[in-house]
Structure formats: C-alpha cells, structure tokens
Amino acid sequence: MNFKIATRRSKLAQVQADMVGSMLKSKYNAEYEKILIETTGDKILDKPLEDIGGKGLFIKDIEISMMEGNGDLAVHSMKDVPYDLPEGFEIVAVPQREDARDVFVSLSGVDFNLLPKGAKVGTSSNRRTSQIKQLRPDIEIVPIRGNVQTRIEKIKRDNLDGMILAAAGLKRLDLESIIMNYFDPNDFVPAVGQGALGIEAKCDSPYMEYFKGLNHYESRICVEAERSFMRKLNGDCHTIVGAYATLEGSYMHIVGIFNVEGKLVKKDIEGKSENYMELGLKLAEKIMEV
Numbered sequence: 001m002n003f004k005i006a007t008r009r010s011k012l013a014q015v016q017a018d019m020v021g022s023m024l025k026s027k028y029n030a031e032y033e034k035i036l037i038e039t040t041g042d043k044i045l046d047k048p049l050e051d052i053g054g055k056g057l058f059i060k061d062i063e064i065s066m067m068e069g070n071g072d073l074a075v076h077s078m079k080d081v082p083y084d085l086p087e088g089f090e091i092v093a094v095p096q097r098e099d100a101r102d103v104f105v106s107l108s109g110v111d112f113n114l115l116p117k118g119a120k121v122g123t124s125s126n127r128r129t130s131q132i133k134q135l136r137p138d139i140e141i142v143p144i145r146g147n148v149q150t151r152i153e154k155i156k157r158d159n160l161d162g163m164i165l166a167a168a169g170l171k172r173l174d175l176e177s178i179i180m181n182y183f184d185p186n187d188f189v190p191a192v193g194q195g196a197l198g199i200e201a202k203c204d205s206p207y208m209e210y211f212k213g214l215n216h217y218e219s220r221i222c223v224e225a226e227r228s229f230m231r232k233l234n235g236d237c238h239t240i241v242g243a244y245a246t247l248e249g250s251y252m253h254i255v256g257i258f259n260v261e262g263k264l265v266k267k268d269i270e271g272k273s274e275n276y277m278e279l280g281l282k283l284a285e286k287i288m289e290v
C-alpha cells in the first residue's frame with residue numbers, strides 16, 4: 001500500500017503529515033507520499049484570517065485535491081478544522097493528543113512574569129489577546145500572522161519581546177528551547193482541539209478501517225466535547241471561544257471561555273465521560289446564562 005497524504009506546505013504541516021505517515025508505516029507496514037498543496041489561508045498573509053473566510057481556508061484546497069483523486073487522506077491540526085466539513089468528508093481519527101497548552105516564547109530568554117511594562121507581545125488570536133490582557137493589561141499586543149516559522153522570524157524583525165504560540169507546534173518543530181513559560185490550560189484556556197491532529201478522508205474511502213485504526217479514543221472524545229461546546233456557541237470568527245477537556249477515570253472535566261457582551265466568561269463542568277457531547281453542550285448553556 002502507498003497512501004497519498006495531502007498536506008499544506010508549511011514545515012509544521014509536513015511534519016504532522018510525516019507523523020501520521022510513520023503511524024501508517026509502523027502499524028500496517030505501508031508506504032506513503034506527501035502531496036503538497038498551497039492553500040488560500042497560506043497565500044494571503046496581510047489580512048486577518050477572519051476577514052478572508054476563516055479557518056476553513058486552510059483545508060478547502062486540500063479537500064478539492066482529494067476530490068480530484070489526489071490524496072487518500074489529509075492531516076490537520078484539529079484547531080484549524082471547522083465544525084462542519086463539506087459533504088462526503090469526515091474526520092476519521094484523532095491520534096493521541098500532544099501538549100494542548102499555550103506558551104510564551106522569547107528569543108532573548110525573558111520570562112513572561114518579568115516582562116517590563118508596555119512590553120510588545122505578538123499574537124493574532126482574539127482568544128490569546130483577551131487572556132493576556134487579563135493577566136497583564138499593560139502589555140501591547142502586536143498582530144502577527146503566518147506559519148509558526150515566519151512568525152518566529154517576525155519576533156526579531158518587529159522587535160517584539162515575545163509571542164504566544166501553541167506548545168504542540170513548537171515541540172513538533174523541535175523548537176522547545178524558545179519556550180519560556182507554559183500557561184496552565186485551566187487558567188489560560190487553549191483553542192478548541194489545540195494540540196490534537198485529525199485525519200480527514202472521504203466517507204467512501206476504501207482505506208477507512210486503516211485510518212480508524214489510528215484513533216486514540218480518549219483524545220477523540222476530549223476534542224469532540226470541546227467541539228460540541230464550540231458548535232453550541234456558534235462561534236463566528238470574531239467571538240472568543242476556548243475549551244479544554246481532560247479525563248480522570250470515567251469522568252470528564254471541561255473548562256471553557258466565551259465572550260458574553262464584551263466580557264470574558266470562564267466556566268467549567270464535570271460529568272461521566274461517556275456523555276461527552278452533552279457535557280460540551282451543557283457547558284455552553286451554562287456559560288450563556290451569565
């Protein structure tokens with residue numbers, strides 16, 4: 001067998017595709033090749049993502065390629081996957097989740113807690129911006145887009161004191177050394193699905209059972225609970241939504257943030273993990289009651 005993995009061109013996307021490729025190799029003794037695709041989200045870098053069509057832009061061109069028969073599967077960061085996929089596609093597996101936390105990175109080695117007043121910190125995410133503002137209202141947030149590597153280059157070019165990024169991407173790129181602080185995910189709530197990969201395939205794929213074999217049940221239900229929360233809140237691109245689910249035995253705990261009338265609200269919920277979709281929904285209802 002030789003699987004064709006359709007992927008974005010960025011280094012992180014390719015590393016993630018290789019990770020899933022290696023899983024296919026070790027589990028099924030299969031070969032794989034990467035099909036590199038330039039997506040609209042990667043081409044337009046001078047506008048906020050929300051203004052050009054949102055996160056679906058990273059995956060649409062990949063789906064078109066698979067529809068044309070060029071790609072048996074795609075590997076995505078779950079946090080870039082919109083709730084509704086085009087008809088005929090589905091997320092068939094979520095492998096074991098990496099670190100879901102957000103981190104502060106600095107090239108000069110400065111600790112987040114020791115940043116001077118008015119320090120300049122890069123991020124383009126509303127979710128990260130509002131949580132940073134809560135911790136440190138004096139910090140100046142500088143919008144920054146592009147893939148992880150171009151963003152890191154911009155720290156130097158734009159003379160920033162640092163930047164907020166996802167731990168998972170940095171670890172996968174072997175850039176752990178620039179991580180200065182890990183934010184506690186129950187405090188500084190990550191994006192829905194952060195740190196998890198999703199394997200997307202066409203519903204009629206002849207290889208469905210192979211892909212399903214790469215699923216990690218615990219990771220999957222945590223990510224699905226977070227997505228259920230997100231869907232209920234119907235987060236358009238300008239709303240702030242974040243959630244993080246964890247398991248303890250047969251119980252699931254979810255913490256979520258959402259902006260209600262300009263105010264950032266955080267709530268949590270706990271219940272039997274088998275009711276993971278309902279837990280996500282209930283947390284959304286709880287947060288909207290405010």
Ligand SMILES: NCc1[nH]cc(CCC(=O)O)c1CC(=O)O
Pocket residue numbers: 077078079080148164165166167168169170193194195196197
């Ligand atoms: N928005 C881009 C994006 N999509 C996934 C990751 C990191 C990897 C992950 O969360 O699985 C990143 C970079 C970042 O936010 O730092």
